Amino acid sequence: MGEAVHRYDETMPLEYRTEENRLNILGFWIFLGAEVVLFATLFATYLVLFQRTGSGPTAQELFQVKDVLIETLLLLTSSFTCGLAIFEMRRGRLAGLLAWLLVTLLLGIGFITFEVREFIHYVHEGATMQTSAFLSSFFVLVGTHGAHVSLGIGWMIFIIIQLLQRGLTVKTARKVFIVSLYWHFLDVVWIFIFTLVYLLGMVV
Amino acid sequence: MGTNGHHESFPWKHLIGFVLSLLLTFAALWVALSSGLPLKAVIVVIVLFAMIQASLQLFMFMHVAESDSGKVQTFNMVYSFFIAVVVVAGSVWVMQFVL
Numbered sequence: 001m002g003e004a005v006h007r008y009d010e011t012m013p014l015e016y017r018t019e020e021n022r023l024n025i026l027g028f029w030i031f032l033g034a035e036v037v038l039f040a041t042l043f044a045t046y047l048v049l050f051q052r053t054g055s056g057p058t059a060q061e062l063f064q065v066k067d068v069l070i071e072t073l074l075l076l077t078s079s080f081t082c083g084l085a086i087f088e089m090r091r092g093r094l095a096g097l098l099a100w101l102l103v104t105l106l107l108g109i110g111f112i113t114f115e116v117r118e119f120i121h122y123v124h125e126g127a128t129m130q131t132s133a134f135l136s137s138f139f140v141l142v143g144t145h146g147a148h149v150s151l152g153i154g155w156m157i158f159i160i161i162q163l164l165q166r167g168l169t170v171k172t173a174r175k176v177f178i179v180s181l182y183w184h185f186l187d188v189v190w191i192f193i194f195t196l197v198y199l200l201g202m203v204v
Numbered sequence: 205m206g207t208n209g210h211h212e213s214f215p216w217k218h219l220i221g222f223v224l225s226l227l228l229t230f231a232a233l234w235v236a237l238s239s240g241l242p243l244k245a246v247i248v249v250i251v252l253f254a255m256i257q258a259s260l261q262l263f264m265f266m267h268v269a270e271s272d273s274g275k276v277q278t279f280n281m282v283y284s285f286f287i288a289v290v291v292v293a294g295s296v297w298v299m300q301f302v303l
Contacts, residue, residue, distance in 0.1 A: 016270075016271045016272075022271055022272060022273060025271065025273070026273040026276060026277060029268070029273075029276075029277040029280055029281065030280055032281070032284075033280045033281060033283065033284035034284070036281070036284040036285060036287070036288050037284055037287050037288060037291070039288070040287065040288035040289075040291040040292055041291060043288075043291075043292050044291050044292045044294075044295035044296065045295075047292060047295070047296050048295055048296060048299040065233070065237065069233070072229060073226075073229075076222070076225055076226065076229065077222075079225075079261065079265060080218060080221070080222040080225075080265070082265070083215070083218040083221070083222075083264075083265040084215055084218055087212075087215040087218060180266075181266055184261050184262075184265045184266045185266075187261055188258045188261050188262070191254050191257050191258050191261070192254055192258070194229070194232075194254075195232060195250050195251060195253070195254040196251070196254075199232060199233065199236040199237075199250050200236075200247065200250070202236060202237060203236050203237070203243065203246055204243065
């Protein structure tokens, strides 16, 4: 933490210790607010169209409880381990932080692997983006979330590399905290995909 | 204000948040697939569970209310969720007259 300028309260966690850090974190929250609205438009499109299945399969015919549950548990657990990473960071433990970030990363890769397999399975069943309005809106909504997770995986890899190079500083702590906010947010979106796409699709 | 996470020696908040999230996930699954409740009741209950679980993530994992910007951050998220509900519920409601 050599180059860190401690202009603020030393009792604060590293990521809040400078004005710049606090503004960066606030700015990221505002970005997440915009993301909520982006996903809201995709949810609205899906919920208006999901019973328009044309000659293609319905949600009930397509969705498998087991696969969805595996994806849900992988992402939920990764959100938990990401929280543990921040907990370790606030205790000043770089090794613990790195270990939990790595676990989070592996769970995230597991999630995206299952999701890609799920999509490939659907396409083999003849359920593609072109099949029906239901499937177009399904692939756009769930695919946009999957793209966000993929981006998060790449982002987290770079953050881990930077932690290895520079250690835990006021700057790297802020970067880790922001990527953790992004990661938790992905799970928040998934909770609603699990509920409004999969659970609803299996009962309606 | 509320930023003293580094004084705790065990991540109780995270563990409780995780266990509650798991319970809510499985409860929603049971309500949807095995409870035999009428469809409208199922929808209300599982959406409620999802909202509780999302709040758990925001407060237990993301610490939305901490730091000097806590109030602004919380208001920002509440407002974005309000817009989301208006967009989603409004679209579904208005389009049922068209489709």
